[in-house]
Amino acid sequence: MCAGCGVVAQACALLDDDGVAALAGVGRTLLSADLSGCRALRGRTLRALARGCPALRELRLEDCAGLREEGLARALPALAPALAALHVGGCRALGDGLCARLHALRLPLLRELSLRGCERLTTR
Numbered sequence: 001m002c003a004g005c006g007v008v009a010q011a012c013a014l015l016d017d018d019g020v021a022a023l024a025g026v027g028r029t030l031l032s033a034d035l036s037g038c039r040a041l042r043g044r045t046l047r048a049l050a051r052g053c054p055a056l057r058e059l060r061l062e063d064c065a066g067l068r069e070e071g072l073a074r075a076l077p078a079l080a081p082a083l084a085a086l087h088v089g090g091c092r093a094l095g096d097g098l099c100a101r102l103h104a105l106r107l108p109l110l111r112e113l114s115l116r117g118c119e120r121l122t123t124r
Contacts, residue, residue: 016040017048024052032058036087039064043071050078057082062114063090073101080105085112095120 012019015038027033030053035041041064049056056079061067072094086102088094095118102113115121 012038017042017045020045021048021052024048027053027056029055031055032060034058034060035064036060036062037064039066042066043068043074046072046075047078050075054078055082057109058085058087058112059083060085060087061091062087063117064088065092067091068093069095069098073098076101076105076107080107082109083107084109086110087112087114089114089116089118092117092119094118096122 012035015035017040020035020038020041021044023033024030027049033049033053033056035045038061041061046061046067049059059079061072067088072088088098094115098118099115099121102110
């Protein structure tokens with residue numbers, strides 16, 4: 001894959017953990033990934049992406065129905081060094097626990113965070 005490339009796989013209903021793991025295996029210089037609407041993605045996917053794409057700066061996971069808070073939280077430490085933008089709007093299973101983990105990690109480069117439509121998020 002070329003240096004500084006990005007990948008867009010929006011609304012690929014059949015794209016699953018194995019497909020993203022294969023992508024991550026060739027993406028050491030991948031800077032952005034838009035997997036919004038990929039409903040079959042789980043936490044294991046994100047851990048593979050984090051391990052395989054250490055330069056990832058932007059991650060879009062909007063409306064990924066299968067994404068759970070614990071799965072994303074486990075991947076965040078590996079994503080933390082380079083991540084500047086995280087978009088998880090519409091992921092209905094995400095809530096306050098994710099915000100607490102993001103705060104605890106103190107992501108040094110994070111400049112954009114979209115939580116639009118995360119129904120379990122409260123004002124606490």
